[in-house]
Amino acid sequence: MALTPRLEVRQGLGLTLTPQLMQSIRLLQLSHLELQSFVETELLRNPLLEREDGGEPGEAEPPEQPERDGEITATEDTVDYSDRIQSADSIASGYDTDLDNVFPEEAAQDRLNEPVQWSDRGAGVGEEAPDIDQFVAARPTLSDHLTRQASFLVSDPAERLIAQFLIDCLNEAGYLGTPIEQIAEQLGTTTAAVEQVLLKLQACDPVGIFARDVRECLALQLRDKDRLDPMMQRLLDRLELIAQHDLVGLGRAIGADREDVLQMLAELRELDPRPGRAFESGPVEAVVPDVFVREAPTGGWAVELNTEVLPRVLVNRVYYASVTRKTRDAAEKAFLTDCLATANWLTKSLDQRAQTILKVAAEIVKQQDGFLVHGITHLKPMTLKAVADAIAMHESTVSRVTSNKYMATPRGLFEMKYFFTTALGSSTGEADHSAETVRHRIRQLIEAESAADILSDDTIAEMLHKERGIEVARRTVAKYREGMNIPSSVIRRRQKRALAPAGR
Known part of the structure; x- marks a missing residue:
């Protein structure tokens, strides 16, 4: 049979992701800060959008207050009318005498009522108090702090260029992460010239700055204290033994007894391995909750959205109607129509986003009631699919809603992703255990161990099985332990022996 091209008409159903639908999906996973930035951009671009609290074109003027003859309101009586009454100072000056002679009890009080210039801006009715953050001096950055010192340490113009480049190469901890050879190649100079400038800059404050690794950073601070003797230098050359808490091997390597090693380690603990962290590195943003969970008066839990982080925008249809009537240009009408459609879409998307967050949060609270009442030991294993099936949504939608x-809650502030954990089987036939609960129990067991009885991963797995019937393998315990930055049993034994008094 020969193949020939032909035209056919078929009818079918399909789902097409329009640009607005894709944008609505993207709004779900935005944090409140990212959402605020997006809304601000739309407010500047779209003339038909305005904030619900006003401030945009088309806002109605406040109604004028009618005049009343012979009567004053409570506000006028306490604020406006009191301004027309003479003070005790003016009355006393009219009698050509002192205030103490006319109103002895009013002298101190009248002076207390004198206005203070800087606070008058926030003292009026309906006005906000001055923001105290505006009067707080900004913390200096590490770059500014070092640039001022470099101007005194380096005088040659070529060396100042190298010095500024070295300052720009520092990381937040104050370390020079770029190799000297690479810096010399980028600046078109020699390695010796860069090394010479680096030695000068290492005299800057804070001590230990411009180090290339933690060993050099500690050495610079010890040299500043005149404590960098040959034995201390040998100790710094074997930092890996310190990390392993192998005090016996460390003492043997540097030729010192236990007491000397402990004394030198105590000196190292007084040093700062990250000298640059004391300076401003960037804005610190506080975590603001999107949902509040409180105990309801009638029992159970009340779930509500944080309205402070929800942008409230309206569509100014009055402005749209007035402008549409006056314009005759087709391009302008098309622009206004597009702005109206975009404004309607944004308001509906924001409302749908808020309702979706509230619905997902309510289902999380419903399934994690035991955690809210008793704590982390009662945290249930929960998956995105379980929540999605309960609220009749897609799993990807729940994932986007819980992101950022x-x-x-009464138990503290948690990211929504925190409540989604995998399940570990139970040998007793009871409900499965949450992985986060198992991590918490592993941490408790390790924190309660003594120097004479360090628990191995196998022992911890056996204890979890005997206590709660949790079926967990040794490698799973090791994975959870490493995820919590807890060292192995060998390292923990050395740590506890190092902290124990000598002779025990």
């Missing part, structure tokens, strides 16, 4: 969202 936080929930304030």
